[in-house]
Amino acid sequence: MLRLDSSLMIVTDLDGSLLDHHDYNWEAASEWLARLKQHAIPVVICSSKTAAEIIPLQKRLGLSGTPFIAENGAHVALHGEPILQNEPDENYLALCNTLRTLQATYRFSGFHDFSDAEVARFTGLTLAEASQSRLRQASEVVLWRDESNKLDDFRIALAEHGLTLTQGGRFWHVMPVGCGKGIALTQLLQSLAQHKANPLTTIGLGDGPNDAPMLEQVDYAVVIKGFSKTPVILQRNDQQNIYHTAHxxxxxxxxxxDYFLAQPD
Ligand SMILES: [Mg+2]
Structure with a gap:
């Protein structure tokens, strides 16, 4: 079992992991969050959510100022994010334009195609949260409405535009090739290593296929039971460092x- 010491870092997905899939509460995790805070162990959010969504959540979770990974790895914030824009980024709008051309061939919708109220309705987010979820910088959330056997062709078409597709707990996500939770985490760890004498020991927690690249990178992986039809499959050989939850x-x-970390005496 690991001890609560300063070289530890927690990396976590939000929806379906730290936050409840349906009502976004985190009550069951709050005791651990307090304990980690007490021991100054950083909890790094690694989510498909936007920076605009993550920053207020960090505040409510008591994690302000901690680095985070947003939009499935398309955006890494090393010191929290000082300035937030209140409109979508140009890179994002360019990506939406590319997707619009593909909508002639495939049936799908992106968050860009909806209003805040519509996103609120089908996600269960409040109107303010839905608005934050649409302040995107580098990736798009996609609701696939076509046959599932067309996804492979869609993936190929995206690749021709330098884009890639990953599956979250609830939606599909389109982002530039070379982005992902695993790559983003590697970048983050490299930056942090410059200021740290000892290498960090990482515990990662996630429930969706988009978490797999992150769960491959961490020292200890918690695969949280999820609602996605696609199981999270890890290629790593150290099975003793992987734990699949029942809850x-x-x-x-x-x-x-509880499984990986010893509670203090
Ligand atoms: Mg998730």
Whole structure:
């Protein structure tokens, strides 16, 4: 079992992991969050959510100022994010233009195609949260409405535009090739290593296929039971460092930390 010491870092997905898939609460995880905070162990959010969504959440979770990974790795914030724009980024709008051309061939919708109110309705987010979820910088959330056997062709078409597709717990996500939670985490760890004498030991927690690249990179992986039809499959050989939870959401999150981390006496 690992001890609560200063060389530890937690890397976590939000929806379906630290946050409940349906109502976004994190009550079951709050005891661990307090304990980690007490021991100054950083909890790095690694999510498909936008920076505009993550920053207020960090505040409510007591994690302000901690680095985070947004939009599935398309955006890494090393010191939190000082300045937030209140409109979508140009890179994002260019990506949406590319997707619009593909909508002639494939049936799908992106967050860009909806209003805040519509996003709020089908995600269960509040109107303000839905608005934050649409302040995107580098990736698009996609609701696939076509046959699932067309996804492979869609993937090929995206690759021709330098884009890639990954599956979250709820939606599909399109982002530039070379982005992903795993690559972003590697970048983050490299930056942090410049200021740290000892290498960090990482525990990662996630429930969706988009978490797999992150869960491959961490020292200890908690695969939280999820709602996605696609299972999270890890290629790593150290099975003893992988734990699959019996519970979903924040209860699974707690279960995973209970498994790997010793509680203080
Ligand atoms: Mg998730």
């Amino acid at each position: 979903v959401g924040p209860r699974g999150w707690r279960e995973g930390l």
